[in-house]
Amino acid sequence: LRERWLGRVAEAADEAALEEVRIAALGKKGEITLRMRELGGMAPEERLRVAPVLNALRDELAAAIAARRAAFRDAALEARLREEWIDVSLPARPRRAGTIHPVSQVTEEIVLIFAEMGFAVAEGPQVEDDWHNFDALNIAPDHPARQEHDTFYMARAAGDARPPHVLRTHTSPVQIRAMQERGAPLRVIAPGRVFRADYDQTHSPMFHQVEGLAIDRDVTMAQLKWTLEEFLKAFFEVEAIDLRFRASHFPFTEPSAEVDMRCSWKDGVLKVGEGDGWMEILGSGMVHPRVLTAAGLDPAQWQGFAFGMGIDRLAMLKYGIPDLRAFFESDLRWLRHYGFGA
Numbered sequence: 314l315r316e317r318w319l320g321r322v323a324e325a326a327d328e329a330a331l332e333e334v335r336i337a338a339l340g341k342k343g344e345i346t347l348r349m350r351e352l353g354g355m356a357p358e359e360r361l362r363v364a365p366v367l368n369a370l371r372d373e374l375a376a377a378i379a380a381r382r383a384a385f386r387d388a389a390l391e392a393r394l395r396e397e398w399i400d401v402s403l404p405a406r407p408r409r410a411g412t413i414h415p416v417s418q419v420t421e422e423i424v425l426i427f428a429e430m431g432f433a434v435a436e437g438p439q440v441e442d443d444w445h446n447f448d449a450l451n452i453a454p455d456h457p458a459r460q461e462h463d464t465f466y467m468a469r470a471a472g473d474a475r476p477p478h479v480l481r482t483h484t485s486p487v488q489i490r491a492m493q494e495r496g497a498p499l500r501v502i503a504p505g506r507v508f509r510a511d512y513d514q515t516h517s518p519m520f521h522q523v524e525g526l527a528i529d530r531d532v533t534m535a536q537l538k539w540t541l542e543e544f545l546k547a548f549f550e551v552e553a554i555d556l557r558f559r560a561s562h563f564p565f566t567e568p569s570a571e572v573d574m575r576c577s578w579k580d581g582v583l584k585v586g587e588g589d590g591w592m593e594i595l596g597s598g599m600v601h602p603r604v605l606t607a608a609g610l611d612p613a614q615w616q617g618f619a620f621g622m623g624i625d626r627l628a629m630l631k632y633g634i635p636d637l638r639a640f641f642e643s644d645l646r647w648l649r650h651y652g653f654g655a
């Protein structure tokens with residue numbers, strides 16, 4: 314009996330076959346089990362002789378089955394390990410990662426430079442009410458600047474009680490919101506999208522500006538000039554810069570100045586700070602007293618300077634990009650050509 318069952322355990326080809334052997338020997342109706350049940354009907358001396366032998370056989374068989382099952386499991390694991398190995402020395406498949414869009418990158422550069430000068434970032438809505446976009450900035454309803462801005466007006470249903478809204482034509486309304494929300498003194502820049510109905514090589518109906526505003530008790534135009542010089546030197550990564558303040562007019566600043574930067578073009582490469590060319594780069598001025606009043610500040614106590622410039626234009630100059638519209642076409646070949654797309 315012993316030889317036969319140990320032989321069958323040894324012959325079982327896999328775990329399933331082994332389980333069949335176990336049931337046939339040790340299951341409820343297994344041969345060994347039935348033999349043990351017969352012990353009850355035996356004479357006492359015979360039972361004393363047979364019982365220990367059967368018990369030992371049952372334990373030996375159970376142990377043999379368990380050992381064989383463990384061997385099957387080890388072998389299966391080994392086979393799996395052999396099959397599922399990974400060659401960690403293989404070179405990785407090339408994967409293209411996304412990169413930052415040039416406009417986002419330039420915005421980040423600008424924010425960082427101004428952050429070092431103590432300017433916080435302020436924001437306002439792109440759909441703006443006409444009071445913030447125009448009236449509060451001293452642009453009255455009949456002011457010609459309203460036409461010059463080629464404004465996109467939001468459609469209005471008859472009887473709409475809300476004030477007229479526009480797609481903001483510049484970031485200057487954020488000046489008003491920042492003064493209303495934060496009071497004075499104040500130093501903020503406001504980068505963001507602006508909209509004008511205009512489209513050619515240097516105009517896109519959506520483009521980006523960054524507004525700057527500093528309000529304090531004794532703000533002067535000299536501080537405006539210093540701030541812009543420091544910013545432009547850092548942005549264009551040059552030691553020296555030469556700026557020309559040209560008298561100009563904006564309704565929300567008085568006096569107002571457009572700022573040109575000395576530069577030269579050599580073989581399509583812009584050199585900043587040298588040469589005999591001038592490039593207009595921004596509008597600026599001292600905050601008009603009426604703007605301070607509209608935003609809830611007393612012009613007898615506070616003065617400020619403000620400036621606004623085109624982020625896309627700065628990006629074009631810094632990276633030698635000729636067509637503004639390409640920024641907004643999402644052409645990966647173009648982005649890669651300028652080193653931005655991966």
Ligand code: PHE
Pocket residue numbers: 482483484485524563566596597598619620621622
């Ligand atoms: N908002 C003006 C523009 O869009 C720029 C500007 C900002 C001028 C702040 C002066 C002061 O052209």
